[in-house]
Amino acid sequence: MTKIAIIGSGYVGTTTAAVFASKGHSVICIDRDKPKVDAINNGECTIFEPGLKELISSSVSKGSLRASLNIAEAKDSEVFLICVGTPMKADGSADLDYIEGAAKDIGSALKDRSKYFVVATRSTVPPGTARNIVLPAVEKASGKKAGQDFGVCMVPEFLREGHAVQDFTNADRVVIGELDSKSGDMLNEVYSCIKGPKLRCGLPEAEMIKYMANSYLAKDISFANEMANLCKSEGIDYWTVKKGAQLDSRISPRSFLVAGLGFGGSCFPKDVRAIRALAKKNNLNTFVLDATLKADAEQPLKLIEQVAKDFELKNKKIGVLGLAFNPDTDDIRESKSLILIEELIKRKAKVLAYDPKAIENFRKESNLNAELASSGQELIDKSDIILIATAWKEFKDLSYKDKPVYEGRKLFDSANPPKNYKGGICW
Ligand code: UDX
Numbered sequence: 001m002t003k004i005a006i007i008g009s010g011y012v013g014t015t016t017a018a019v020f021a022s023k024g025h026s027v028i029c030i031d032r033d034k035p036k037v038d039a040i041n042n043g044e045c046t047i048f049e050p051g052l053k054e055l056i057s058s059s060v061s062k063g064s065l066r067a068s069l070n071i072a073e074a075k076d077s078e079v080f081l082i083c084v085g086t087p088m089k090a091d092g093s094a095d096l097d098y099i100e101g102a103a104k105d106i107g108s109a110l111k112d113r114s115k116y117f118v119v120a121t122r123s124t125v126p127p128g129t130a131r132n133i134v135l136p137a138v139e140k141a142s143g144k145k146a147g148q149d150f151g152v153c154m155v156p157e158f159l160r161e162g163h164a165v166q167d168f169t170n171a172d173r174v175v176i177g178e179l180d181s182k183s184g185d186m187l188n189e190v191y192s193c194i195k196g197p198k199l200r201c202g203l204p205e206a207e208m209i210k211y212m213a214n215s216y217l218a219k220d221i222s223f224a225n226e227m228a229n230l231c232k233s234e235g236i237d238y239w240t241v242k243k244g245a246q247l248d249s250r251i252s253p254r255s256f257l258v259a260g261l262g263f264g265g266s267c268f269p270k271d272v273r274a275i276r277a278l279a280k281k282n283n284l285n286t287f288v289l290d291a292t293l294k295a296d297a298e299q300p301l302k303l304i305e306q307v308a309k310d311f312e313l314k315n316k317k318i319g320v321l322g323l324a325f326n327p328d329t330d331d332i333r334e335s336k337s338l339i340l341i342e343e344l345i346k347r348k349a350k351v352l353a354y355d356p357k358a359i360e361n362f363r364k365e366s367n368l369n370a371e372l373a374s375s376g377q378e379l380i381d382k383s384d385i386i387l388i389a390t391a392w393k394e395f396k397d398l399s400y401k402d403k404p405v406y407e408g409r410k411l412f413d414s415a416n417p418p419k420n421y422k423g424g425i426c427w
Contacts, residue, residue: 003025003079004028005081007082009033009083011159011329015049018056024193028074040066049161052164071105081121092274099134107137107141107142110150117151119150124156130203130206130207131204138150151179151184153183155206156175158213160326163328170195210271214268220256220257221256225299242259259410260409264335265333266334276289276290302425303387306423311385317350319382320341320344320353320354322355322395323390324337325390327391330357333365335358340389351368351369351370354373380399383403388405388409388411392411395411400420402419407423407427
């Protein structure tokens with residue numbers, strides 16, 4: 001059992017804390033947001049992730065998980081995991097202020113510490129951040145020496161929102177970037193409760209592994225959409241083509257080749273731009289990343305064009321089913337649903353939207369002028385045309401009657417679509 005402090009209780013921090021606490025570690029979440037801290041201490045959580053709330057309430061009740069606003073309460077932790085946000089700056093590069101702030105807070109809280117500790121970054125950060133930002137910030141704030149008084153690691157998260165708990169507990173791999181073997185040994189011990197091969201490497205290699213993985217996945221999505229758009233233009237069934245291509249042992253059946261509206265979320269758009277910005281700083285071209293982003297930006301509009309070919313959009317009531325960027329999450333960050341709504345409003349359509357979990361976040365975070373339905377069925381009953389924008393499983397069981405239905409995300413079984421099914425964005 002290790003005493004772990006998680007700095008930042010967002011999607012990554014809360015999931016990491018809950019899983020480690022459920023595996024027997026003693027975990028404290030530190031966050032500046034009182035509602036988040038109170039929720040965790042009440043065995044609740046302020047985000048939706050399947051299985052997360054249950055893990056939090058069982059860990060809090062058995063005393064292995066708690067939360068606090070005050071990092072001083074974590075000062076006897078052995079491992080500090082930085083899970084704060086790295087938002088995108090105007091030039092696409094990663095804003096590392098929260099990372100540096102967390103490192104400084106940890107250093108200040110440990111000024112009088114004699115026992116060895118490790119500071120590990122879990123947030124997605126450009127190569128060089130652990131060594132050039134985290135390490136000096138902790139040294140300066142604590143007056144201690146890295147490699148002697150404390151260790152430094154980089155342990156990237158590979159969690160898909162909507163699958164975060166299972167992706168963490170059954171990890172494809174755990175990457176442990178380490179300043180030295182003493183740092184890495186401590187993290188290896190912490191992660192011994194997580195299944196999956198462990199890769200130990202240098203700090204910048206661990207930082208770069210995360211960017212390469214996410215850029216690769218995002219590239220696959222744009223590539224899938226390009227192939228699917230071509231298939232649709234030729235009257236070819238993309239899903240058969242995808243299936244056939246994935247019979248090649250070099251193209252994994254799990255690869256990200258599901259065509260649709262493109263990639264949303266807080267990771268792919270930000271991470272691809274961040275690594276592109278780093279390349280540009282090194283005077284390198286990023287032809288593949290540039291094309292990935294360009295293709296992704298154009299994709300959602302194809303669905304609107306498709307509907308506009310069949311119907312006059314002005315004054316039509318268009319029902320947008322799904323606001324979250326992914327099913328099984330309440331997160332609407334960079335969700336393609338928002339692009340659809342914005343474009344429909346621009347074209348003078350009236351928009352009615354619904355999502356099983358993301359309505360609260362939509363109300364809080366979006367100023368788009370869309371009416372909100374209280375259920376998927378109400379949306380269908382009140383709309384002239386239906387767009388599937390997030391593939392929530394529950395949307396399959398709704399009664400679409402004779403309403404025209406367009407798929408932005410693959411949801412229906414091709415053999416059994418709704419009565420007035422008008423096809424998909426690129427199928
Ligand atoms: C991603 C990575 O998958 C995860 O490993 C990393 O740690 C964080 O970023 P996330 O963005 O949460 O996870 O969800 P993901 O399931 O990857 O979906 C991202 C977006 O791509 C969603 O909008 C999804 O609809 C879309 N997508 C995904 C596709 O359009 N096609 C696919 O085949 C897969």
